[in-house]
Amino acid sequence: MNGQSLLASAGINIGLAVLILILFSILKKQPSNAPIYYPRPLSKQNRPIFPPFSLSRFIGPSFSWIPRAFRVSEDEILDISGLDALVVIRLFKFGINFFSVSSVVGLLILLPINYAGQDDPSATERCLDSCTISNIKRGSNRLWVHFICLWLISIYGLYLLYREYSVILVRRIQRMRILRNRPDQFTTLVRQIPICNEHKARGCCVDHFFSKHHPYSYHSYQMLYDGKDIEVLLVKRRTVKKSIGEMLLWDKRRDDAEKAALLEEKLQELFHKIHHLQSEEMLKTKELPVAFVTFKSRWGAALAAQTQQHTNPLLWITETAPEPNDVSWRNLAIQYKFLPLHKIGVILAASLLTVFFAVPVTAVQGIAKFEKLKKWFPPVKAIELIPGLSSVVTGYLPSAILKGFLYIVPFAVLAMCKVGGSISKSKEEIKACNMVFYFLVGNVFFLSLISGSLLDEIGQSFIHPKDLPSHLAALASSQADFFMTYILTDGLSGFSLEILQPGLLLWDLIKSHTFNRGKEKELYLYSLPYFRIIPTVALSILIGIVYAVIAPLLLPFLIVYFFLGYAVYINQIQDVYETVYDTYGQFWPFIHHYIFVAIILMQITMIGLFGLKSKPAASIATIPLVLLTIMFNEYCKIRFLPAFQRYSIQNAVENDEVDEENGQMEGSYEKAVGVYRQPSLRQVNFTQSGSILTQPLITSL
Numbered sequence: 001m002n003g004q005s006l007l008a009s010a011g012i013n014i015g016l017a018v019l020i021l022i023l024f025s026i027l028k029k030q031p032s033n034a035p036i037y038y039p040r041p042l043s044k045q046n047r048p049i050f051p052p053f054s055l056s057r058f059i060g061p062s063f064s065w066i067p068r069a070f071r072v073s074e075d076e077i078l079d080i081s082g083l084d085a086l087v088v089i090r091l092f093k094f095g096i097n098f099f100s101v102s103s104v105v106g107l108l109i110l111l112p113i114n115y116a117g118q119d120d121p122s123a124t125e126r127c128l129d130s131c132t133i134s135n136i137k138r139g140s141n142r143l144w145v146h147f148i149c150l151w152l153i154s155i156y157g158l159y160l161l162y163r164e165y166s167v168i169l170v171r172r173i174q175r176m177r178i179l180r181n182r183p184d185q186f187t188t189l190v191r192q193i194p195i196c197n198e199h200k201a202r203g204c205c206v207d208h209f210f211s212k213h214h215p216y217s218y219h220s221y222q223m224l225y226d227g228k229d230i231e232v233l234l235v236k237r238r239t240v241k242k243s244i245g246e247m248l249l250w251d252k253r254r255d256d257a258e259k260a261a262l263l264e265e266k267l268q269e270l271f272h273k274i275h276h277l278q279s280e281e282m283l284k285t286k287e288l289p290v291a292f293v294t295f296k297s298r299w300g301a302a303l304a305a306q307t308q309q310h311t312n313p314l315l316w317i318t319e320t321a322p323e324p325n326d327v328s329w330r331n332l333a334i335q336y337k338f339l340p341l342h343k344i345g346v347i348l349a350a351s352l353l354t355v356f357f358a359v360p361v362t363a364v365q366g367i368a369k370f371e372k373l374k375k376w377f378p379p380v381k382a383i384e385l386i387p388g389l390s391s392v393v394t395g396y397l398p399s400a401i402l403k404g405f406l407y408i409v410p411f412a413v414l415a416m417c418k419v420g421g422s423i424s425k426s427k428e429e430i431k432a433c434n435m436v437f438y439f440l441v442g443n444v445f446f447l448s449l450i451s452g453s454l455l456d457e458i459g460q461s462f463i464h465p466k467d468l469p470s471h472l473a474a475l476a477s478s479q480a481d482f483f484m485t486y487i488l489t490d491g492l493s494g495f496s497l498e499i500l501q502p503g504l505l506l507w508d509l510i511k512s513h514t515f516n517r518g519k520e521k522e523l524y525l526y527s528l529p530y531f532r533i534i535p536t537v538a539l540s541i542l543i544g545i546v547y548a549v550i551a552p553l554l555l556p557f558l559i560v561y562f563f564l565g566y567a568v569y570i571n572q573i574q575d576v577y578e579t580v581y582d583t584y585g586q587f588w589p590f591i592h593h594y595i596f597v598a599i600i601l602m603q604i605t606m607i608g609l610f611g612l613k614s615k616p617a618a619s620i621a622t623i624p625l626v627l628l629t630i631m632f633n634e635y636c637k638i639r640f641l642p643a644f645q646r647y648s649i650q651n652a653v654e655n656d657e658v659d660e661e662n663g664q665m666e667g668s669y670e671k672a673v674g675v676y677r678q679p680s681l682r683q684v685n686f687t688q689s690g691s692i693l694t695q696p697l698i699t700s701l
Contacts, residue, residue, distance in 0.1 A: 006481055006484060006485065009399065009484075009485040009488055009489070010488055013488040013489055013491075013492040013493050014492060016492065016493050016496065017492035017493060017495075017496045017564075020493075020496035020497060020499075020500050021063065021496055021499070021500075023500060024496075024499055024500045025062045025063060025065075027500075027505070032512075032521075033505070033508075035508070035521045035522065035523045035524055036501055036504045036505060036508060036524050037501070037575060037576065038575050038576075039523040039524050039525040039575075039576060039578070040525065040574070040575055040576060040577065040578055041575060042523055043523055043525050043578065065567070065571050066567045069566065069567040069568075069570035069571055070566070070567065070570075072570050072574070074086055074089070074090075077089055077570075077573060078171070078175070080573060080574060080579075081528065081573050081577070081579045082175070082579050082582035083168075083171055083172060083175050083582055083583075083584050083585040084426075084528070084530065084579075084581075084582055084583055084584075084585060084586075084587055085528055085573050085577075085579065086171065086585075087168060087585050087587050087588050087591065088528070088530065088533055088534065088569060088573075088587075089566065089569065089570065089573070090164060090167075090168065091534065091537055091538075091591055092537070092562050092565050092566040092569065093566065094160055094164060094541075094595070095537070095540070095541055095544075095558065095561070095562035095565075096559065096562045096563060096566065097160060098156070098157055098160055098541075098544075098545075099544055099548075099555050099558045099559050099562065100559060101153075101156055102153050102156075102544070102548045102552075102555050103552070103555040103556055103558075103559060105149050105152060105153060105548075105552075106149075106548060106549075106552025106553075106555050107552055107553075107555070107556070109145065109149060110133075110145070110146065110149055110549065110552045111131055111552050111553065113136070113142050113145055113146075114130065114131050114132055114133060114135050114136060114552075115130050115131055115135065131551065131552070131553045132480055132550055132551040132553075133146060133549065133550045133551070133609060133613075136613065138612075138613050138614040139613070139614040139615065140613075140615075143610060143613055143615045143618055144615075144618065146549050146606070146610075146618075147606075147610070147618045147621065147622065149549055150549050150602070150603065150606050150622065150625070151625055153545075153548050153549065153602075154599055154602070154603060154625055154629065157545065157595070157599050158599070158629065158632050161592055161595060161596070161632075161636070162632075162636070164588070164592070165588070165592060165636055165639075165640045166640075168585050168588045169585075169640055169643055169644070171585060172584045172585045172643070172644065173643075173651060175582075175584050175585070176584055176647070176651060176655070177651075177654075177655055177658070179582075180298070180655040180658065180659070180668070181664075181668045181671060182323055183294075183321075183323065183324060183671055183672035183675045183676070184320065184321050184322060184323040184324075184326075184672075185298045185301065185647070185652070185655070186219075186294055186295055186296075186297070186298060186301050186668065186669045186672040187292050187293065187294050187295070187301060187321040187672050187676065188292070188293045188295065188301050188304045188305045188318050188319070188320065188321055189290070189291075189292060189293075189305075189318065189319050189320070189321040189322075189423060190206065190221075190290065190291045190292075190293050190309075190316060190317070190318050191289060191290050191317045191318075191336050192289055192314060192315050192316065192317045192336050193205060193206055193289040193290065193291060193315075193316065194289075194315055194316075195289075196208075201284055201287060202223065202287045202288075202289060202291070203221070203223050203284075203287065203291075206221045206223070206291050206293065207221060209309075209316065210293055210304075213309065214295070214300060214303075214304055216296075216300070217295045217296050217297050217299065217300020217301070217303070217304075218293070218295060218296070218300070219294045219295055219296045219669060219673070220293075220294050220673055221291045221292065221293045221294065222291060222292045222293075222294070222673075222674070222676045222677060223283075223287055223288070223290075223291050224287075224288045224290040224291060224292075224329075224332055224333070224678060225283045225286045225287055225288060225678065225680075225681070226286040226287075226288060226333060227286070227678055227680030227681065228333075229277055230274055230277050230278065230680040230681070231680050233270055233273055233274050233277070234274065234680060236270055237267065237270045237271070237274065240263055240266055240267045240270065241267065243263055244260060244263045244264060244267065278680075278681055283681075288332070288333055289335075289336070290332050290333075292321055292676035294669060294672045294673055295669065296665075296666075296669050297652070297656050297665070297669070298647070298652035298653075298655050298656050299649060299652045299653050299656055301320075301647075301652070302320070302646070302647045302648070302649055302652040303649065304318055305318050305319055305320040305321075305646075305647070306318075306320075306646055306647075314336075317336070319423070320646070320647060321676070322423060322424035322425075322426065322427075322581070323581055323582070324675045324676055325580055325581050326424040326425050326426050326580070326581035326583075327423070327424060327425075327676070328418075328422055328423055328424055328425055328427075328428060329678055329679060331418075331419075331420075331421050331422055331423060332423060334421050338421075339421040342419060342420050342421040343420055343421065345419070345420075346416045346417065346419065346420040349416050350413065350416060350435055350439070353409070353412060353413070353439070354439060354442060354443060357405065357409070357439075357443045358443065358447060360401065360402070360405045361402065361405075361443055361444065361447045361448060362447070363401075398482065398485065399482070399485040399486045399488070399489040399490075400489055400493070402444065402486065402489075403486075403489050403490055403493070403494060406440070406444070406536075409436060409439060409440075410432065410436050410529070410531050410532040410535065410536075411532075413432045413435045413436050413439065413531070414428065414429070414432040414531045416432075416435070417429075417431045417432045417435065417531075424581075425580065425581060426581055426583045426586065429530050429531045430530075430586065430587065430590060432531035433530060433531055433534045433535050433587065433590055434590060436531060436532075436535035436536075437534075437535040437538050437539065437594055439535075440535055440536070440539040441539065441542065441597075444486075444539060445539065445542065445543065445546075448479060448482060448483075480547055480550065480551035480553070480554055483543050483547065483554060484553070484554050484557055486543070487540060487543065487544075487554065487557045487558060487561055488557060490536065490540060490561070491540070491557070491560060491561030491564055491565065492560075492561075492564065494536075495561075495564050495565050495568045496564075496568075498568055498569075498572070499568045499571060499572065501524075501576075504524050508521070508524070525578045526576075526577060526578065527577060527578055527579070527580040527581075528572075528573065528577040528578075528579070529577075530587060533569070534587060534590075534591060534594075535594075537565065538591065538594040538595070538598075540558065540561060541594070541595060541598055542594070542595075542597070542598035542601065544558040545595070545598040545599055545601075545602050546598065546601055546602045546605055548602065549602070549606060550605070550606075550609070584644075585644065586644055586645075588644070589640070589641055589644050589645075592636065593633075596629070596633045599629055600626065600629055600630070603622060603625055603626045603629065604626065606622055607619045607622045607623070607626070610622065
């Protein structure tokens, strides 16, 4: 790729971003689009106020939301969406801080040295290569400058990681104290409950076991049941109720009371079936070996969750319960012994997805390496007949195609993780984050390097076989231009489309003119997609860190990337996405690991480059830096990670003491009783002739 292709990519992405942001600024002013752009305030019954109709809605684009985003404080984000959302925002802040300093080092020190690295003018024919480390002559002492900058950037990155871990841990402890009345702090999930031989049930076994082994803190329990039959009936009930509602509207024009009566009779029949299946006698035959156990103190719940309950570790397995909105009820019904099979199935499915994805990545690199592709496939020379088309094809098209394929990957991986047996939605998303991140690293980063450089190496190896080591040395730097276009596309176009929500706009347009014509619009309210945001941003950080010393010209693009992403997601958190659960920042340890992997990868890459550039002393001197980074990561695992994985006894006792002083302890743990009842066992309303008949369900055993 040449400079013209990079400029073409930059021009197209900037033009598209400006056009999309102008369109967004106009569309969000339209009251009909409020369910798309303001679902969060609307769900809180805080409707945005729109001025009367005026042309300014259509011809007055405004970008005031961008500076407003940078005025939002972290405390406001915490109050709005919790610590998990703040972790996402601090991820963007990390990128801004890290790449701002790296850009100063790269542009003021490394870039001039790289550009002046060759005495032969013909060696700098390609302007992009002349700005990378590949332009430095083999054995040049200028490589020591790169070595020093490598140490500086690495140490600064480790400092930022330590600071972020410390700040988020403090926020986590504070958040747990502020939300100390949440039911999950008093509740433990128990699995593999044995059956009582005397009563042929598991419920009495739970009560006997915890009354005996936790007599001072145990309060009550809530068994889980196989509710598949009830769920099927509940789906039918919702369908019939919807039909009755539509029938009542239709009856205003046609007298069709007989059909309505038949539907109400069917609804009543479904209600009695559901009520029968929810009865205590029927549920006892469908007990699952799973229960939520409530304790009278946070100390008791934390102690029970973190200790082995039985001499057989495969019985009475305990762990901290997720908050009620975070529970994955379907996965709790999976027998514990079958969980390894579910996990193996997810791994196999992810492996197949990785293999299939190698095809489009290789094809994309074939387009990017247009000059080499012409030698192997001459018909593509026809593209050059149209002036400027080759620059668009090689500069913008590869990254756009790749981003299009990548869009579906997080959703596919999350679907896999949903059947993996996780007990909560948050753990499903965390697993999806891990899988998507390593998928992107393997397929986008490494496969792009291998397939992109392969076309170069095939031709050059036959012409100059003795120069193969030097071509391998330029393996990473030769792909710097492709990753620049990828960052441009992912940042400018990707973030702009994120805030525009074109998919929802199209779907809302279709619904408004077909299914929901004349009806009030529903809110498009979804949870913040951590599984999509975190891995994608982490990949951009990895690319930037690896290329911080190799190709410093990439760094300014990343600063724009993180500034725009910060503004976009502040807006989305405030107006669009809803908070379904809050894990008190449990996503951060995984983000820390992703950035650690990036720093290690940068250092290992530089060891190889120093060696291939005939500077073995620099390679050897970099090894202590790798060891220092690994030791730092191990220290963080010891110092910070346990506090994110478990609820410390110290914090539990401190929060208990606060409630005891205020006389709120009993009221706090009583709130946890009954909130873990399965959705299929919750109260059902039966509508008949406009009246509502409410029947109580089974109470806690």
